[in-house]
Amino acid sequence: MTAGLVVPFWSADEVESSIPGTIAHLNARKVLGYPTETVYGFGGAVDKESVQALVDLKGRAPGKPFLVLVSGSEMITRLGLHLGSYAASLAARHWPGPLTLVLPGGEHRVPPKLRGPEGGVAVRWTPHKGLLRLINAYGQPITSTSANKPRVLPATAASEIVAQWRQEVVSGELRVLDGGTLAHSPPSTVVDCTGPTAKIIRPGAVTLEELRNTVPDIIDAPPFVPSPS
Secondary structure: OOEOOEEEOOOHHHHHHHHHHHHHHHHOOOEEEEEOOOOEEEEOEOOHHHHHHHHHHHOOOOOOOOEEEEOOHHHHHHOOEOOOHHHHHHHHHHOOOOEEEEEOEOOOOOOHHHEOOOOOEEEEEOOOHHHHHHHHHHOOOEEEEEOOOOOOOOOOOHHHHHHHOHHHHHHOOEEEEEOOOOOOOOOOEEEEOOOOOOEEEEOOOOOHHHHHHHOOOOEOOOOOOOOOO
16 A cells, blocks of 8 residues: 555665655655664755645644755755854764754755754754765755654654554655664764854764764753753
């Protein structure tokens, strides 16, 4: 029932075979499910219509932006985003890798729904080989958010996406690239690079110690304090 809409994306040959149909799907402003270096993600093209399709599918709350996946620094430049000195140092040390940098800039080039409360746009250069090949072939960055519904853990297998979004898969609104079952891993570390000092927004795969080897004065994430009942 989902044949043709859940696409093998494991071997190099499968990745190559998937590219024409996937690019057509992205150009149709539809949502793509795909494996990353951490968990499965949802995304699409970086334009208002595609971002809205992602918002509608995910049921994303207002004020919670998506991030952007790139395959090279030139894509950051084309979006009008700025890598300041410490951000450039972090990128040089940890990209491609599980580090997300929130960057300033992008006015008039990035849809407002991709901009976070601190005013920046979250970007990651993914190290996932298949995804890198796809983004390079597409020639543009794609958006990204974890593939899960509220209060459900992010998917680590394509079958979990199909189970939760079968109707969208069957209708063709959601195309899923099946990269196999992913090992459980921490999410990417998120660092706010919009101000004079780097700040960790979300701890993750890249540790504070590793970050401080590059940017010694980086500010750690505040400890979690439960909301009063």
